[in-house]
Structures are given as C-alpha cells and as structure tokens.
Amino acid sequence: MKDYARESRPWVIWLTIVAVILAGIGIFFYYTLFRQSKSELIEAVPTDAAFLFVINDNDAFVSGTEPLIDYMNELFVIDALPAFETMRSKLPDGDYDLTVSGHTVGEGLCLLFNMHADKAAFKRLLRALSIDPNNYVPFENNRIYTYGTNYKSVKFAYVNHIISFSTDLELLKRAIVQHTHPKNLLSAKPFKEVYELTEKNRKQNWLVFKSKTYLPYLSSFLQNDLAKKVEQGLQNTEWAAFQLRFSGKDIFLSGYMFTETPESDYFDILVNRTGDGMGITDIYPAQCHWYTHLETQKVKELNRLKKYKEEETAYLKKLSPSEVGYFLISQDSVDYQYVIMLTDTSRNVLEAFYGDKVDSAQEATPDGIYLIPNHLAPLMKMFAPDSVGCFIQKNNALVFAPSKEAMKVYQNSMKTSGSLSQNRYYPFVNEAVASSSVMNFVLFNNENDSHWQTQLSDKGKASQFGQNLRILSVSCETMGKGKNLVPVNLYLHF
Secondary structure, three states: OOOHHHHHHHHHHHHHHHHHHHHHHHHHHHHHHHHHHHOOHHHHOOOOEEEEEEEOOHHHHHHHHHHHHHHHHHHHOHHHHHHHHHHHOOOOOOOOOEEEEEEEEOOEEEEEEEEEOOHHHHHHHHHHOOOOOOOOEEEOOEEEEEEEOOOOEEEEEEEOOEEEEEOOHHHHHHHHHHOOOOOOHHHOHHHHHHHHHHHHOOOOEEEEEEHHHHHHHHHOOEOHHHHHHHHHHOOOEEEEEEEEEEEOOEEEEEEEEEEOOOOOHHHHHHEOOOOOOOOOHHHOEOOOOEEEEEEOOOHHHHOOOOOOOHHHHHHHHHHOOOEEEEEEEEEOOEEEEEEEEEOOOOOOOHHHHHHHHHHHHHHOOOOOOEEOOHHHHHHHHHOOOOOOOEEEEEOOEEEEEOOHHHHHHHHHHHHHHOEHHHOOOHHHHHHHOOOOEEEEEEEEOOOOOOHHHHOEOHHHHOOHHHHHOOEEEEEEEOEOOOOOEEEEEEEEEO
C-alpha cells in the first residue's frame, strides 16, 4: 500500500512557499498602489519635522495670526503663509484639511504645506494660476510646478490626492518620497500618542512639536545659560500636542507633552498632587522678574522616596511645607534669588532650625531676619540650588534669601510696590493659568526693565519676539502615576 500522506507533503511545502510570495506581492502592491491612492496628510510629512500645525479651521488660523505675524514669523517661519493663501484662494470653494510642518533646511527652518484636494480641483488650480501643465520638473514619476507670487516662489506637486507646497525644492522632494516610504511619523509611539489627540478634536487648530528638534531653534533667541536650562528642563519630553488659540496679542496653548520616563524625579512633582490653588500669592513681590510655584510631596510620600536621606526627611517633617516658590529680583544690575515655603501653621517652624534654643534665637534677632545655622545650610540645597543664608517669617510662610542685604531688598520691594497681585500683568496670568495647576513658571518682561535683555542672545535682542514679549507662562496639572502624558498650558502675551 502507498503512503499517500508522504507523497503529498512536497505539495504542501510548495503551496506554503507560493502563499508567502503572494502575500509579499500583495503587501508591495498595497504600498505602491492601493495605499498610495488614499494618502493621509500625515503620510506626506517627512519624519524630520520639528513642528506641525494641524489646521482644521484655516480662517481662524489666518485671522488669529495676523496681529501676531511678526512673532509667528520668527518662532515658526510662517512668512510663506501669504503666498500659500494666495494660491489656496484659487481653489474651488470647500473645506480643505491642511497641515503646515517645519523642517530643518541648512541652519534654519522651512515650511511644508500639505492639503487634500481632488484631481479636478488641482487642474482648476493650474488654470487659475496660468501654469502650463507641460511646464514642470519631473521627479519620482511626479510633476513639480513653480508659481511666483508677490511674496515667494512656491514649488508644488499633486501626489495621491494631496497638494504639497514649499518654497524649498529639496523639502518638497522629501515630501514626495515620503508617500512611498513604509515608515512615517505615526510609526513612532511618542508622536502617535500625541497626534491621536488631534484626531479626537477636529474642530480646533493644533500645534504639535518635537522637543529635541524644535527647542534648540527656540533657544537660539536666549543667552547660553538660560537656553541650556530650557532644553534641560524639557529633555525628558519628546512630542507635545497643544490646542492653539489666539486672542489679540495673546497666544494660548493647552495640551500634553509625552514622556517616556514618567517615574523620573523630574516629573515626581506632577504625580498625585491636589492642585488646590496657589497659597503664597501675597508673598511674591510685584517687581519680581520671574517666579515658580509648585506643590511639594506630602511627608508620608517623602518617607518612600529613596532620593532623600533620613536626616533630610526628618528635617522636612518639621517644616511640613505644602508649597514651595522661587522668584528673582534684580536691583542695580544685581540678581537676588529667593525661596518661599508655605508651612504648617500648627507647628513652630523655628524649632526645625533652633530646637530648644528658639527663645534665645528670637531675642538675638530683633529685626526678624534669622540666620540659618551652619550645620543646617547643606539641607537647604533640597530646595535652593544657590546659597541660602537667612529667612523671615511672613504670614504662614518662610522667605529665604542669600543674605541679610538681599532680604532687605525684598522687604523694600514689598513696601514700595506691593505683592504679586499689584503687578499689572498678573491679572493676565491669573486668567490663563488653571487653579488646578501644581507647577507654574511665569516670566514678566516690563518694558522699563533691562533684566530681560540680559537673558537674550544677539538674535533675541534683534527680534520682535525678544523685544515685545511681556508674559511667558508655563503651567502643569497633575498627572496620573505611570501615565506618559503631562498636561501643560502655555501662555504668551505681547
């Protein structure tokens, strides 16, 4: 009797091989034919994008940026926007999805505009622009056309139901090649996670940017030390997505930043906080150039953190600060930095510094400016990177300064100008920052003050952005433990 099972086995192997080959051919044709006929806008954006505007309401974007065009040109190089709008106006009436992405070209950035349109609309665009369809530059079986406006010379191409525009020919070619590349921006988890936020709300305009790529460009407006602080402060974040809103000379951005390291010390302050408002507003002086406010960990949480030694935890337990603040005053070209702690009113915090010698310390301090004992000075580095030499009690808070001279500068400032609520720019910040924020950084640039100028690079000093920015506010709300998205609000006032 023959063994038919054995005789049939080679056919099974050959059928398997043929099936694998056919599957490969199917994938190839999917990428080269079917998939490409329905390209999404994001598939035409080269993966080296520094930032991306997802524009769902073009009219709102154009009208909103008009009063801010000088600053937007410097921050996002959108000087090609008028040229694009001139060409877009030649298309038939309708709603067109649009992305505007910024890419590194040489030492600067250049824009790429992508928008959906059908073939009939594209042919009508060519006729409206009086462009000969046969006058083109061939590239990758596609046609690149050129149109000169009063603003720019624009190169554009129609590929897979997408019209791509750019003033840079090489950037446009990169966009064309991107259509056939199996990997795009969505292939990276950090980008995909924040980009999905934009797809959940298609009524808003969005700004998406990559910290590692865009921040060095932004930092070029700042002097080196401050630029490094900005870049280091956001080095644990990758992509961010913000709803974008304009109002006169104000820019509001509300969204999330993605981090791969939510458990790091850097983001520890944002986890499981209460966000119950700022309780030390009246401690900050109106004349401060910047301030930072943040909630601290509860003492029971500090006991579980390995970064604190037993001595430090015991010291913090005596102080029990619920909020910590930092601010800077500049006087006669000298910068003074201060620390505030909101403490537990049920405790005598002086005991944390003087133990059972509180009475003698009070008798020896008629001016109310207490010197920090030498053996405790190193512990203050938990809160202040700079030297801290003395403190005063104010309401239910402690204010620390480098020296008695610096403390008197603070006290005089409070007497002559009042507290933060008297700062003429503070009402803008108060409206823009959510009361549930657990970390705020606010920079004030008074036009009569020279301190901000010392923080700018030569490029920043020559810019409209550097000269006219009045408020920069960054605030974060609480994030769930183990989550990768940090809720962030940005506010700029010019």
